[in-house]
Amino acid sequence: xxxxxxxxxxxxxxxxxxxxxxxxxxxxxxxxxxxxxxxxxxxxxxxxxxxxxxxxxxxxxxxxxxxxxxxxxxxxxxxxxxxxxxxxxxxxxxxxxxxxxxxxxxxxxxxx
Amino acid sequence: xxxxxxxxxxxxxxxxxxxxxxxxxxxxxxxxxxxxxxxxxxxxxxxxxxxxxxxxxxxxxxxxxxxxxxxxxxxxxxxxxxxxxxxxxxxxxxxxxxxxxxxxxxxxxxxxxxxx
Numbered sequence: 001x002x003x004x005x006x007x008x009x010x011x012x013x014x015x016x017x018x019x020x021x022x023x024x025x026x027x028x029x030x031x032x033x034x035x036x037x038x039x040x041x042x043x044x045x046x047x048x049x050x051x052x053x054x055x056x057x058x059x060x061x062x063x064x065x066x067x068x069x070x071x072x073x074x075x076x077x078x079x080x081x082x083x084x085x086x087x088x089x090x091x092x093x094x095x096x097x098x099x100x101x102x103x104x105x106x107x108x109x110x111x112x
Numbered sequence: 113x114x115x116x117x118x119x120x121x122x123x124x125x126x127x128x129x130x131x132x133x134x135x136x137x138x139x140x141x142x143x144x145x146x147x148x149x150x151x152x153x154x155x156x157x158x159x160x161x162x163x164x165x166x167x168x169x170x171x172x173x174x175x176x177x178x179x180x181x182x183x184x185x186x187x188x189x190x191x192x193x194x195x196x197x198x199x200x201x202x203x204x205x206x207x208x209x210x211x212x213x214x215x216x217x218x219x220x221x222x223x224x225x226x227x228x
Contacts, residue, residue, distance in 0.1 A: 043219035
C-alpha cells in the first residue's frame with residue numbers, strides 16, 4: 001500500500017533562510033510523487049512532481065525536491081525563504097488505483 | 113473552463129439538513145476526485161470518477177454521502193442528514209488522464225461546509 005509521512009506539522013524559518021520540508025513515502029510500485037502548496041482559503045496548487053527520470057525536480061517559486069529511493073524520501077527545499085512562502089505544504093504519492101494519497105501537511109511560517 | 117470551479121464557496125447548514133456541493137472540472141478532464149479536508153487534518157479521499165462511473169468510492173464515510181457525475185463533466189456531492197462532524201472543506205480536483213500519467217491534479221478552491 002502507498003502512504004506518505006510528513007515530519008513536522010509546523011516549520012518556522014527566518015526570511016532568507018533555507019527551507020526544508022520532509023516527506024517520506026511507502027509504495028509497492030515505482031512511485032509518482034508530488035508536492036502541493038495551499039495558501040489560506042485557497043485550493044491546492046501543484047509545486048512539482050517526480051514521475052521518472054531525473055531525481056532532482058525543480059518546481060515553481062524556486063522550490064525543488066530530490067527523489068531518493070534508498071531513503072524513500074522526497075524532501076522539499078528552497079535556498080532562501082520569502083515571506084510569501086508562508087503556506088501549508090502537502091506531499092502526495094499516487095496509489096496503484098491512481099488516486100493521490102496525501103500527507104497530513106506541514107505549515108510553513110516565515111519570520112522577518 | 114480555465115480552472116476547476118466549485119460552488120458554493122461557503123455553506124452553513126443546520127444539522128439534519130441535506131446539502132449539495134457542485135464541482136465543474138476543467139473541460140476535457142476525464143478524471144474527477146473529491147477530497148475532504150478537516151481542521152488540522154490532511155486530505156481524505158472520498159471518491160473518484162472516470163467519465164461518469166465511479167471506480168473507487170471507498171472513501172465515502174457513510175451512506176449519507178453520495179456523488180454523481182453527468183455528461184462526463186459536472187459532479188455533485190450530496191450529504192444527507194448532515195452532522196456536525198461533516199464540517200470541513202470539500203475539495204474537488206480533475207486531471208486529464210488516469211492510469212498513472214503523472215499529470216497531478218488541478219484543484220478547485222473548495223467548499224467550506226459548516227454544520228450548526
